[in-house]
Amino acid sequence: MARRRRRRPWYRRRAYRLTRTAVLAAALVVVGVRCDHERPGVDTAAPGSPEASEVQSAGTGSGAGGAGADSRPGPTDPGAAAREASPRQPTPSGTEAPTESAAGSPSPPPPSPADKEKAAKRPAAPRPLPRSRATRLVIPYIGVDATLIDLRLDSERRLPAPPEDEPEVAGWYADGPSPGEQGTAIAVGHLDTNTGPAVFGGLGELKRGKRVEVRRADGRTAVYKVDAIKSYEKDKFPNREVYGVRSRPELRLITCGGNYDRRTGYSGNVVVFAHLAATREPRAVADKR
Numbered sequence: 001m002a003r004r005r006r007r008r009p010w011y012r013r014r015a016y017r018l019t020r021t022a023v024l025a026a027a028l029v030v031v032g033v034r035c036d037h038e039r040p041g042v043d044t045a046a047p048g049s050p051e052a053s054e055v056q057s058a059g060t061g062s063g064a065g066g067a068g069a070d071s072r073p074g075p076t077d078p079g080a081a082a083r084e085a086s087p088r089q090p091t092p093s094g095t096e097a098p099t100e101s102a103a104g105s106p107s108p109p110p111p112s113p114a115d116k117e118k119a120a121k122r123p124a125a126p127r128p129l130p131r132s133r134a135t136r137l138v139i140p141y142i143g144v145d146a147t148l149i150d151l152r153l154d155s156e157r158r159l160p161a162p163p164e165d166e167p168e169v170a171g172w173y174a175d176g177p178s179p180g181e182q183g184t185a186i187a188v189g190h191l192d193t194n195t196g197p198a199v200f201g202g203l204g205e206l207k208r209g210k211r212v213e214v215r216r217a218d219g220r221t222a223v224y225k226v227d228a229i230k231s232y233e234k235d236k237f238p239n240r241e242v243y244g245v246r247s248r249p250e251l252r253l254i255t256c257g258g259n260y261d262r263r264t265g266y267s268g269n270v271v272v273f274a275h276l277a278a279t280r281e282p283r284a285v286a287d288k289r
Contacts, residue, residue: 125248125276126277126278126279128180128182128248129178129180129181129216129249131177131178131181132179132216132218133150133174133178133216133217134150134178134179134187134216134217135147135148135215135217136148137170137187137212137213137214137215138212139211139213141205141206141207141210141211142202142203143202144170144199144202146169146170148170148172148214149162149169149170149171149172151171152173153175159186161190162189162190164190164193167190167192167193167199168198169189170187170189170199172187173185173186179215179216179221179222179251180214180216180249180279181249182248182249183250184244184246184251184252185214185250185251185252186252187214187251188253188254188255189203189254189255190255191257191270200255203253203255203270203272204229204231204257204270206226207226207229208227209225210225210226211223211225211277212224212225212226212253212272212274214251218282219281219282219283221279221280222249222279223276223277223278224251224274224277225277226272226273227273227275229270229272229273230273231257231258231269233258233268234258234266237269242254242271246275248275248276249275249276250274250275251272251273251275251276252273252274253272253274254271254272255269255270256268257269
């Protein structure tokens, strides 16, 4: 009697295997194409770059740091950091370089009437002021009304704090931009003394949007608006973020911050970032108008 042939299970038949192979191949092609389209098409600002940074207020300690304590803001040469920064430059005509939309991609939709109305109501950015020495710093929100003295880099190309016996004055980096001038201006002051707070004792309490006024030798006043307040450890102080060149007049207020050690002083800095929001003419000129 002939032996009866056993039928193969369905999952071992040739037709099933061929079908399965075709389906898997098609799925791999679809997934590969989809993943390729999901790759980002533009580079974003790297962490630590001027475009991606947000900064806070810093300061310098005084008597509380003890004699010999390093009370300088952790930064190095502000001029070198500014020179290393590379902000996007305008074209000769004064406009920015063409974007992708000018190269053939779809252009953004035109602004709506509501957007145009908002833009019309938005105050125009003030023009940068010509050079004139800084004379006084006024921060109404924290009760600062201080004389400004000129400061320059020391032998180690670091920006020092004002003299320890003058904790009530603030220092202005004289080789940088003057108040309201194009660029990144810098003012530093002591955080405290052996007996109590110094000129920048309340700097960490400043809030975004508050006003900082800097008076000039020519009688004009540069009015800055606070953008951000942040703290940094001295060994991680972001020089380019704090000192880097910007496309508008800006101001940095720096004092000590972080933990305090009797031998080494404060461990960090507080940095306030602000931009020029308005300028005021001398009173006599304003009265004539």
